[in-house]
Amino acid sequence: MRILKSAVLAMVLALTVLLVPDGSPAPTAFTLVKIDHAEGVDVDPDTVWILAVGSDARMGENPLRSRGDALQLVGMNTRTGAATSIGIPRDSWVSIPGYGSNRVNAALYYGGPQLLGDTVGDLIGIDPDYVMVTTFWGLRDMVNDIGGITVQNPRAFSDVYLWPQGFREGTLRLNGHGATAFGRIRKSLPGGDFDRSANQQRVLRGIQAQVAGRADEPGFIEEGVLSVLQHLDTDLGPAELFKLAQAVAQVDPGKITGCVVPGGIGNVGGASVVIPSTSTARAYGDDARDDAVITSC
C-alpha cells in the first residue's frame, strides 16, 4: 500500500495563510485530506517476462521475419510493482538454436518470435512469457497515441539522418517520431550499441510513466490496448493484453531497474560484432528471474 502524504501541501497552505495580508479576504474554508491508496493486479505468472522487440522491417516487409534490432527483456512483478529491463545489444554474437552462431537479431529472421525468444532465453536464462514485436512506425504511432513520452537523456547526441536537430541533455518530451529516433541512434553514442540499448530502456520507462500517469482517464487503458493491437504484432488475445496493460500501469516508477548486457567488440568474418558477457547475462537473469529486480548492473 502506498501512502500519499500531504505534508508538503499542508506546508504550502500554511505559508499561504501566513502570507495573506490582513486586508485580503480570508478563505472561507479549505479541505485538506489524506488519501490512502492501494492497487494490485493479477497476471499469471506473478512475475511476467516480455521480450520487447523492435523490428527493422520497412514498410511492406514482414516484421516477424526481419531482424530484431531493439531487444529488451522486460520483467514485471505484479505483486510488488517492480519492473526491470535487460537490454541485449543488437550485434551480440550468440548461439541460435538450430542455426549455429550469429548476431542475436538474426534469430527473428530465421525463426520468428519463438526462435528469438528461445535465443534470448538461452542467453539470459529466462524464457520470456511473451514476445512483442513492433516496427519503427508502430512504435511511433503508439507513442503518439498515448500522448508522447518524457525521457531523461544523460548526454546530448544527434544523427544526421534520423534526428539532425539533436537531442539535448536533460529532460526531453518526445513525440512518436522523436521517441523512435531516440531508440535507434547508435553511431554518435560513445558506447555505441550498449548506449543505444540503454536509450531504448529510457524510452520504455517513458512509455510506462505515460501509461501510469493517464491510467485513470476514462478509456485510456482500453484505447491503449486497441493501439497495441493495431501497431504491434502479437498473438495475445485482447483480454490478456488488457491485463498486461493494467499491470504496466501499476508498475511503481521507484522500483524500476535496468541493465544492458555488457561485452567486448569482436570480429567475425570481417564483420564487427559484440561478444556478450554470457556470465553477466546469466547473472542478471538469476538476479531478476523471480522478483523483476536487478540489484546492480
Place this chain on the structure above:
Amino acid sequence: MTRLPRRGTAFAAALITALSPLAAGCSGDDEPLEPAAASASPTAEPVEFVVRSDVGKITGRVGRSERREVVKDVGRVVGDWMEASYLSAGKQVDLDAALARFSDDAAAQARRDRSLLSNAALRGAGDVVPRRATVKVDVLAPGGEVAGATARFRIAFDTADRKRGELVSGRLMLTPVKRGWQVFGYSVDRGAAPAKAAGKDDASKDDASKDDAGKKGQE
C-alpha cells in the same frame, strides 16, 4: 432492481442499475448523474443503498443491448463488492463474500489491502450508512468482442462513531469469464468525505470535493 442486504445491517439495501443513458450511445465522462436515491444520517431510519451504474467510454464496437448488458453485469459485481465491503464494519465484514468475484491472486492482494478495500479494519465504528455510490464502466471491445472493462467507482458513507464520512473511489479492472465478470485488479483511494450539508446529502458536492482531494493527493 431492488435487493435486500445479505447480512443483518441496520438498513435496507437496494441496488439500482440506471441504464437510461445507454440509449444515447457512448456517453461522455462528464455527463451529470442524477442525484442518488439514498440519503441518511447515522441516526436515521433504515435507508436504501443505491448504486448507479452508467456507461463510460466504449473502445471498439458494442451493440446497444450488449452494452446495456455489460454495464448491468459489471455494475452488479461492483455493487456486490461495495455492499459486502463497506456497508458493515469490523468483524461484521465478510471478506469472502466481498471478494467472491475477485480472481484468487487479486483477492489475496485485496485481503492485504483490506483497510482500503473494505471496512474490515474499522473497529467499533458502529453502523454504516451509505450516502451515494456510482459506477461508470469503460468497455474494451476490439472487433466487436467484449474483452475487458474498467469500473470507475465512488462510494461515500458515514459511520456512526465518526463526524466525517468516508469516501472510497478508484477503479476495478475486470475481464469476462465463463460465469459473468471477474475482478483481476484494482486501484483504490480512500479518504475523508466532505461533511454533508445540514440535513441533506449533496451528491454534486461529493464529486467536486473528491476531485479536489485527488489532485492534492498527487501533488
